[in-house]
Amino acid sequence: MPEIRALVIEEIEAIAPDVAPVTIGDDEDVRDALDLDSMDIFNLIAALHQRTGIDIPDAEAARFVTVGGAVQWLLENGPG
Amino acid sequence: MGVFTMPSLGADMEAGTLVEWLKQPGERVDHGDIIAVVETDKGAIEVEVFEAGEIEALLVDPGQSVPVGTALARIAGDGHAEGHVSDDAGIDTDKPPAAAAAAVSPPEQKRPPRIAAELRASPAARTLAADRGIDLAAITGTGPDGAIQLSDVESAGVQPATAHSNGVDPSAMRRAIAAAMGRSKRDIPHYYLMHRIDMAPTLSWLSKYNEARAPAERLLLGVVLLKAAAVAVGDFPDFNGFYKADGYQPSEAVHVGSAISIRGGGLAAPAIRNTAEHSLPDLMKKLRDLVARTRRGELRSSEIGDPTVTISSLGERGVDSLWPIIYPPQVAIIGFGSPRTHPWASDDALAIRPVMNVSLAGDHRANDGHRGALLLRHIEELLAHPEDL
Structure with a gap:
């Protein structure tokens, strides 16, 4: 879980280097807290897909607007 | 023979600072090659040439x-001049002394060997180094021909907490926006139209399209x-072009x-050239790249200099409608509000439908509301x- 959280933060910092370093609560909406837009969320999901190999359906994109939501979803749907 | 001139990278630009030449006398250039980096209020811009030679x-x-x-x-062309390259006639004759020395270089001269005074570095690397106060000469490049890349600068020093993390100076950008928008509101007789659109067909097509694809x-x-x-403005040429001194x-x-928009304030409106000719997947790739480069302050001259119309x-997560201001010398801007049920x-x-407000600001010197409504x-x-x- 801490590793997955670190991974999500790392990818947010990679897609939006202008907001790094990211310190954000698990339940904060990244669109409010970091001013990320739909393009940033798109890039985040594409990056997490590439890093983890887990397919993230478009319909689940809404879960990825908080760090906690993204971590939870990846834990629930990751391998093993 | 063509002359490559300092391009106008927006209606508000009067002068630019040449930061670096990326081509040397004797080198060949092709249409679209980036040959120089110019510093403007919008950050460092990579300037392209539109002549081969x-x-x-x-x-x-x-x-x-x-x-x-x-x-x-000066470019010895093998094609017709276009864009920022003009014919020899009527050019500035008061050339700086560098011209004389450069002009005697043998035409087939190869790129000179890399010396310390001639550091090769990507614009992003240069911008970051300037932000962090790092001397590029102290960095070993790992890119092609030893060019210094962004990652080389990143690993060269720790970023001070106060530095801007992109190449955009917010106060300079604010001045540029103020100049362009002030001029627009002063000179352009705007009229506004708004239309509500049922977005159900678009959104359901989009979610089907995305469902079957990797992120x-x-x-x-x-x-x-x-x-x-x-596609629409291509069919309505009175909304796609420039209003200048001669109409x-x-x-x-x-x-x-x-x-x-640039986080922390400011915005830029760069163009994707020949927008209507690209497929949706191509446009998506180009837009992703453009947004990323805009936020890093790494735009190219053709993207900044020649949009023929703008969308906002x-x-x-925005609001229902916007009433945008035209970027001179363009004559129209189209605004898309946030879709809502x-x-x-x-x-x-x-019925309950996802609805989106589309607005248009038109320049009444170039077009009128009847045509705007049809658009x-x-x-x-x-x-x-x-x-x-």
């Missing part, structure tokens, strides 16, 4: 600030809006600028059949 002489030294239109380089292959609604606007000149090409899209009368029944209706039709875009 061989560089004969560089006329301006790095560090010099010169007015728009000043001759920067990186999906599309954002913004790309569909961009393409629809591009309105429609543009045959459609280069739609997209207003892109509020995205998912609303009650919608449909065949004598009330917005045309966008509505195009969005109802996204599979054809």
Whole structure:
């Protein structure tokens, strides 16, 4: 879980280097807290897909607007 | 023979500072090659050349600030001059002394060997180094020919907490926006139209399209809006072009600028050239790249200099409508509000639909409200059949 959280933060910092370093609560909406837009969320999901190999359906994109939501979803749907 | 001049990278730009030459006398250039980096209020811009040929002489030294239109380089062309390259006639004859020295270089001269004074570094690397106060000469490049890349600078020092993390100076950008928008509101007789569109067909097509694809292959609604606007203004030339001293000149090409906000304040509206000719997946790739580079302050001259019309899209989390201000010398700007579910009368029944407000600001010197209304209706039709875009 801490590793997955670190991974999500790392990818947010990679897609939006202008907001790094990211310190954000698990339940904060990244669109409010970091001013990320739909393009940033798109890039985040594409990056997490590439890093983890887990397919993230478009319909689940809404879960990825908080760090906690993204971590939870990846834990629930990751391998093993 | 052509002369490469300091391009106008927006209506508000009067002068630019040449930061670096990326080509040397004797080197060949092709249409679209990036040959120099110019510093402007919008950050460091990579400047492209629109003539094929061989560089004969560089006329301006790095560090010099010169007015728009000043001759920067002479190119022995093998094609017709276009874009920022003009014919020899009527050019600035007061050339800096560098011209004489450069002009005697043998034409077939190869690129000189890399010496310390001639550091090769990407614009992003240069910008970051300047932000962090790092001397590029102290960095070992790992890129092609030892060029210094962004990652080399990143690993070279720790960023101070106060530095801007992109190449954009917010106060300079604010001044540039103020100049352009002040001029627009002073000179352009704006009129405004707004139209509500049922977005159900567009959004259901989009979610089907995305469902079957891996994350990186999906599309954002913004790309569909961009393409629809591009196709529509292509059919309405009175909204696609430039109003200058001699009146309105429609543009045959459609280069739609997209207003892109920069976190912390400011925005830029760079264009994707020939927007309507690209497929939706291609446009998506280009827009992703453009947004990333805008926010890093790494735009190219053609993207900044020649949008023929602009769109401003509020995205998912904005408000219902916007009344945008035209970027001179353009004559129209199209605004897309955030889609929201609303009650919608449909065949004598009330339905709940995703509805989006599309607005248009037109320049009354170039077009009028009747045509503007037809343009917005045309966008509505195009969005109802996204599979054809």
